[in-house]
Amino acid sequence: xxxxxxxxxxxxxxxxxxxxxxxxxxxxxxxxxxxxxxxxxxxxxxxxxxxxxxxxxxxxxxxxxxxxxxxxxxxxxxxxxxx
Numbered sequence: 001x002x003x004x005x006x007x008x009x010x011x012x013x014x015x016x017x018x019x020x021x022x023x024x025x026x027x028x029x030x031x032x033x034x035x036x037x038x039x040x041x042x043x044x045x046x047x048x049x050x051x052x053x054x055x056x057x058x059x060x061x062x063x064x065x066x067x068x069x070x071x072x073x074x075x076x077x078x079x080x081x082x083x
Contacts, residue, residue: 026070034078041082
């Protein structure tokens with residue numbers, strides 16, 4: 001089975017491009033983990049489209065900040081897809 005996730009626009013105010021790349025990597029890793037451990041959201045037989053998923057405010061966590069932000073965003077994406 002192949003799952004394609006396309007994020008057209010990701011807004012990360014106040015972060016560097018380097019942090020952005022680390023966040024995207026963390027999102028990918030965490031989404032893979034969520035699907036592997038929790039399974040697909042309840043509607044895997046159709047395309048899931050969300051125009052906007054608000055991840056809320058993600059507080060800076062110091063060391064490992066990019067990973068923390070990426071993990072939080074991945075959880076928001078998963079929830080937004082019905083998970």
